[in-house]
Amino acid sequence: MKSDYFKILPLSLVLFLFNTMVFAQNNGFVKEKWHWDNPAKQDSSAGYVQVVKVDxxxxxxGVVTNEVTPKGITDVYRALEQSLNSFGATFQHVVKENLYTxxxxxxxxxxxxxxxxxxxxFPAATWVQISGLYMPEAKLEVELVAHLPKDQLN
Known part of the structure:
Protein backbone atom coordinates (compact mmCIF):
# COMPACT_ATOMS: atom_id res chain seq x y z
CA MET A 1 0.00 0.00 0.00
CA LYS A 2 2.80 2.38 0.90
CA SER A 3 4.52 1.80 -2.43
CA ASP A 4 1.31 2.64 -4.40
CA TYR A 5 1.13 5.97 -2.58
CA PHE A 6 4.60 6.94 -3.76
CA LYS A 7 3.80 5.92 -7.34
CA ILE A 8 0.74 8.19 -7.36
CA LEU A 9 2.40 11.10 -5.55
CA PRO A 10 4.72 12.17 -8.39
CA LEU A 11 1.84 12.15 -10.90
CA SER A 12 -0.29 14.21 -8.50
CA LEU A 13 2.57 16.62 -8.01
CA VAL A 14 3.08 17.00 -11.77
CA LEU A 15 -0.65 17.67 -12.29
CA PHE A 16 -0.69 20.19 -9.44
CA LEU A 17 2.32 22.06 -10.86
CA PHE A 18 0.84 22.02 -14.37
CA ASN A 19 -2.47 23.46 -13.13
CA THR A 20 -0.63 26.09 -11.08
CA MET A 21 1.42 27.18 -14.10
CA VAL A 22 -1.63 27.34 -16.38
CA PHE A 23 -3.61 29.43 -13.91
CA ALA A 24 -0.61 31.63 -13.10
CA GLN A 25 -0.14 32.42 -16.78
CA ASN A 26 -3.85 33.14 -17.20
CA ASN A 27 -4.69 34.61 -13.83
CA GLY A 28 -7.24 36.99 -15.28
CA PHE A 29 -5.70 40.27 -14.21
CA VAL A 30 -6.11 43.19 -16.55
CA LYS A 31 -3.36 45.64 -17.46
CA GLU A 32 -4.52 49.06 -18.56
CA LYS A 33 -1.91 51.25 -20.23
CA TRP A 34 -1.28 54.93 -20.91
CA HIS A 35 1.60 56.33 -22.93
CA TRP A 36 1.50 60.06 -23.58
CA ASP A 37 -0.40 60.74 -26.85
CA ASN A 38 0.49 57.38 -28.36
CA PRO A 39 -2.60 55.53 -29.69
CA ALA A 40 -0.78 52.19 -29.21
CA LYS A 41 -0.40 53.12 -25.51
CA GLN A 42 3.23 51.98 -25.48
CA ASP A 43 6.61 52.74 -27.01
CA SER A 44 7.60 49.88 -29.30
CA SER A 45 11.10 51.09 -30.12
CA ALA A 46 12.38 51.19 -26.52
CA GLY A 47 9.79 48.67 -25.32
CA TYR A 48 8.03 50.34 -22.41
CA VAL A 49 4.79 51.91 -21.25
CA GLN A 50 4.61 55.16 -19.29
CA VAL A 51 1.84 53.95 -16.95
CA VAL A 52 0.51 50.46 -16.29
CA LYS A 53 -2.54 50.06 -14.06
CA VAL A 54 -3.26 46.69 -12.45
CA ASP A 55 -6.21 46.64 -10.06
CA GLY A 62 10.75 56.98 -15.04
CA VAL A 63 10.69 60.51 -16.40
CA VAL A 64 14.06 62.11 -17.17
CA THR A 65 15.68 65.51 -17.44
CA ASN A 66 19.09 66.61 -18.66
CA GLU A 67 19.53 69.10 -15.82
CA VAL A 68 19.26 68.81 -12.06
CA THR A 69 18.05 72.38 -11.64
CA PRO A 70 14.80 73.89 -10.35
CA LYS A 71 13.43 73.91 -13.92
CA GLY A 72 14.58 70.35 -14.70
CA ILE A 73 13.16 68.94 -11.46
CA THR A 74 9.88 70.83 -11.92
CA ASP A 75 9.57 69.53 -15.50
CA VAL A 76 10.07 65.93 -14.32
CA TYR A 77 7.42 66.22 -11.61
CA ARG A 78 4.95 67.93 -13.96
CA ALA A 79 5.34 65.03 -16.40
CA LEU A 80 4.88 62.57 -13.53
CA GLU A 81 1.77 64.52 -12.51
CA GLN A 82 0.42 64.09 -16.06
CA SER A 83 1.13 60.34 -15.78
CA LEU A 84 -0.74 60.18 -12.46
CA ASN A 85 -3.64 62.22 -13.84
CA SER A 86 -4.03 59.77 -16.75
CA PHE A 87 -5.83 57.47 -14.26
CA GLY A 88 -7.28 60.16 -11.97
CA ALA A 89 -4.45 60.05 -9.41
CA THR A 90 -2.42 62.80 -7.73
CA PHE A 91 0.82 62.88 -5.79
CA GLN A 92 -1.21 62.09 -2.67
CA HIS A 93 -1.77 58.60 -4.15
CA VAL A 94 1.99 57.96 -4.51
CA VAL A 95 3.32 55.36 -2.06
CA LYS A 96 6.80 54.77 -3.51
CA GLU A 97 9.28 56.94 -5.37
CA ASN A 98 12.60 55.85 -6.87
CA LEU A 99 14.96 58.64 -7.89
CA TYR A 100 18.17 58.11 -9.86
CA THR A 101 20.60 60.96 -10.45
CA PHE A 122 5.60 62.15 1.27
CA PRO A 123 5.93 58.57 -0.05
CA ALA A 124 8.51 55.95 0.78
CA ALA A 125 11.51 56.99 -1.30
CA THR A 126 14.84 55.68 -2.50
CA TRP A 127 17.45 58.01 -3.98
CA VAL A 128 20.45 56.54 -5.79
CA GLN A 129 23.41 58.28 -7.41
CA ILE A 130 24.36 56.52 -10.62
CA SER A 131 26.96 56.97 -13.34
CA GLY A 132 24.51 57.06 -16.23
CA LEU A 133 20.98 56.51 -17.47
CA TYR A 134 19.41 55.00 -20.62
CA MET A 135 19.59 58.40 -22.30
CA PRO A 136 23.29 59.33 -21.96
CA GLU A 137 22.60 63.07 -21.55
CA ALA A 138 20.00 62.51 -18.79
CA LYS A 139 21.00 63.44 -15.24
CA LEU A 140 17.81 62.61 -13.30
CA GLU A 141 15.11 59.95 -13.60
CA VAL A 142 12.15 59.47 -11.24
CA GLU A 143 9.66 56.58 -11.21
CA LEU A 144 6.58 56.13 -9.03
CA VAL A 145 4.12 53.59 -7.66
CA ALA A 146 0.68 54.90 -6.70
CA HIS A 147 -2.43 53.31 -5.19
CA LEU A 148 -5.90 54.44 -6.17
CA PRO A 149 -8.77 54.14 -3.69
CA LYS A 150 -10.74 50.89 -4.12
CA ASP A 151 -13.87 52.88 -4.98
CA GLN A 152 -12.00 54.44 -7.93
CA LEU A 153 -11.61 51.10 -9.75
CA ASN A 154 -13.32 50.78 -13.14
Whole structure:
Protein backbone atom coordinates (compact mmCIF):
# COMPACT_ATOMS: atom_id res chain seq x y z
CA MET A 1 0.00 0.00 0.00
CA LYS A 2 2.80 2.38 0.90
CA SER A 3 4.52 1.80 -2.43
CA ASP A 4 1.31 2.64 -4.40
CA TYR A 5 1.13 5.97 -2.58
CA PHE A 6 4.60 6.94 -3.76
CA LYS A 7 3.80 5.92 -7.34
CA ILE A 8 0.74 8.19 -7.36
CA LEU A 9 2.40 11.10 -5.55
CA PRO A 10 4.72 12.17 -8.39
CA LEU A 11 1.84 12.15 -10.90
CA SER A 12 -0.29 14.21 -8.50
CA LEU A 13 2.57 16.62 -8.01
CA VAL A 14 3.08 17.00 -11.77
CA LEU A 15 -0.65 17.67 -12.29
CA PHE A 16 -0.69 20.19 -9.44
CA LEU A 17 2.32 22.06 -10.86
CA PHE A 18 0.84 22.02 -14.37
CA ASN A 19 -2.47 23.46 -13.13
CA THR A 20 -0.63 26.09 -11.08
CA MET A 21 1.42 27.18 -14.10
CA VAL A 22 -1.63 27.34 -16.38
CA PHE A 23 -3.61 29.43 -13.91
CA ALA A 24 -0.61 31.63 -13.10
CA GLN A 25 -0.14 32.42 -16.78
CA ASN A 26 -3.85 33.14 -17.20
CA ASN A 27 -4.69 34.61 -13.83
CA GLY A 28 -7.24 36.99 -15.28
CA PHE A 29 -5.70 40.27 -14.21
CA VAL A 30 -6.11 43.19 -16.55
CA LYS A 31 -3.36 45.64 -17.46
CA GLU A 32 -4.52 49.06 -18.56
CA LYS A 33 -1.91 51.25 -20.23
CA TRP A 34 -1.28 54.93 -20.91
CA HIS A 35 1.60 56.33 -22.93
CA TRP A 36 1.50 60.06 -23.58
CA ASP A 37 -0.40 60.74 -26.85
CA ASN A 38 0.49 57.38 -28.36
CA PRO A 39 -2.60 55.53 -29.69
CA ALA A 40 -0.78 52.19 -29.21
CA LYS A 41 -0.40 53.12 -25.51
CA GLN A 42 3.23 51.98 -25.48
CA ASP A 43 6.61 52.74 -27.01
CA SER A 44 7.60 49.88 -29.30
CA SER A 45 11.10 51.09 -30.12
CA ALA A 46 12.38 51.19 -26.52
CA GLY A 47 9.79 48.67 -25.32
CA TYR A 48 8.03 50.34 -22.41
CA VAL A 49 4.79 51.91 -21.25
CA GLN A 50 4.61 55.16 -19.29
CA VAL A 51 1.84 53.95 -16.95
CA VAL A 52 0.51 50.46 -16.29
CA LYS A 53 -2.54 50.06 -14.06
CA VAL A 54 -3.26 46.69 -12.45
CA ASP A 55 -6.21 46.64 -10.06
CA UNK A 56 -5.80 49.85 -8.06
CA UNK A 57 -2.03 50.17 -8.48
CA UNK A 58 -0.27 52.48 -10.96
CA UNK A 59 3.29 51.65 -12.00
CA UNK A 60 4.80 54.77 -13.55
CA UNK A 61 7.94 54.56 -15.66
CA GLY A 62 10.75 56.98 -15.04
CA VAL A 63 10.69 60.51 -16.40
CA VAL A 64 14.06 62.11 -17.17
CA THR A 65 15.68 65.51 -17.44
CA ASN A 66 19.09 66.61 -18.66
CA GLU A 67 19.53 69.10 -15.82
CA VAL A 68 19.26 68.81 -12.06
CA THR A 69 18.05 72.38 -11.64
CA PRO A 70 14.80 73.89 -10.35
CA LYS A 71 13.43 73.91 -13.92
CA GLY A 72 14.58 70.35 -14.70
CA ILE A 73 13.16 68.94 -11.46
CA THR A 74 9.88 70.83 -11.92
CA ASP A 75 9.57 69.53 -15.50
CA VAL A 76 10.07 65.93 -14.32
CA TYR A 77 7.42 66.22 -11.61
CA ARG A 78 4.95 67.93 -13.96
CA ALA A 79 5.34 65.03 -16.40
CA LEU A 80 4.88 62.57 -13.53
CA GLU A 81 1.77 64.52 -12.51
CA GLN A 82 0.42 64.09 -16.06
CA SER A 83 1.13 60.34 -15.78
CA LEU A 84 -0.74 60.18 -12.46
CA ASN A 85 -3.64 62.22 -13.84
CA SER A 86 -4.03 59.77 -16.75
CA PHE A 87 -5.83 57.47 -14.26
CA GLY A 88 -7.28 60.16 -11.97
CA ALA A 89 -4.45 60.05 -9.41
CA THR A 90 -2.42 62.80 -7.73
CA PHE A 91 0.82 62.88 -5.79
CA GLN A 92 -1.21 62.09 -2.67
CA HIS A 93 -1.77 58.60 -4.15
CA VAL A 94 1.99 57.96 -4.51
CA VAL A 95 3.32 55.36 -2.06
CA LYS A 96 6.80 54.77 -3.51
CA GLU A 97 9.28 56.94 -5.37
CA ASN A 98 12.60 55.85 -6.87
CA LEU A 99 14.96 58.64 -7.89
CA TYR A 100 18.17 58.11 -9.86
CA THR A 101 20.60 60.96 -10.45
CA UNK A 102 24.13 61.60 -11.61
CA UNK A 103 24.32 64.61 -9.26
CA UNK A 104 23.03 63.87 -5.76
CA UNK A 105 24.31 67.13 -4.29
CA UNK A 106 22.30 69.19 -6.80
CA UNK A 107 19.22 67.05 -6.08
CA UNK A 108 19.59 67.66 -2.35
CA UNK A 109 20.06 71.38 -2.97
CA UNK A 110 16.85 71.67 -5.03
CA UNK A 111 14.76 69.09 -3.15
CA UNK A 112 12.21 71.76 -2.18
CA UNK A 113 10.96 71.77 -5.80
CA UNK A 114 10.27 68.02 -5.58
CA UNK A 115 8.68 68.30 -2.14
CA UNK A 116 6.23 70.98 -3.27
CA UNK A 117 4.40 68.42 -5.45
CA UNK A 118 3.75 66.15 -2.45
CA UNK A 119 2.24 68.90 -0.26
CA UNK A 120 3.81 67.40 2.91
CA UNK A 121 2.36 63.91 2.20
CA PHE A 122 5.60 62.15 1.27
CA PRO A 123 5.93 58.57 -0.05
CA ALA A 124 8.51 55.95 0.78
CA ALA A 125 11.51 56.99 -1.30
CA THR A 126 14.84 55.68 -2.50
CA TRP A 127 17.45 58.01 -3.98
CA VAL A 128 20.45 56.54 -5.79
CA GLN A 129 23.41 58.28 -7.41
CA ILE A 130 24.36 56.52 -10.62
CA SER A 131 26.96 56.97 -13.34
CA GLY A 132 24.51 57.06 -16.23
CA LEU A 133 20.98 56.51 -17.47
CA TYR A 134 19.41 55.00 -20.62
CA MET A 135 19.59 58.40 -22.30
CA PRO A 136 23.29 59.33 -21.96
CA GLU A 137 22.60 63.07 -21.55
CA ALA A 138 20.00 62.51 -18.79
CA LYS A 139 21.00 63.44 -15.24
CA LEU A 140 17.81 62.61 -13.30
CA GLU A 141 15.11 59.95 -13.60
CA VAL A 142 12.15 59.47 -11.24
CA GLU A 143 9.66 56.58 -11.21
CA LEU A 144 6.58 56.13 -9.03
CA VAL A 145 4.12 53.59 -7.66
CA ALA A 146 0.68 54.90 -6.70
CA HIS A 147 -2.43 53.31 -5.19
CA LEU A 148 -5.90 54.44 -6.17
CA PRO A 149 -8.77 54.14 -3.69
CA LYS A 150 -10.74 50.89 -4.12
CA ASP A 151 -13.87 52.88 -4.98
CA GLN A 152 -12.00 54.44 -7.93
CA LEU A 153 -11.61 51.10 -9.75
CA ASN A 154 -13.32 50.78 -13.14
Missing amino acids: NVLYIS TDMEAMKKYNSYRKSFYKND
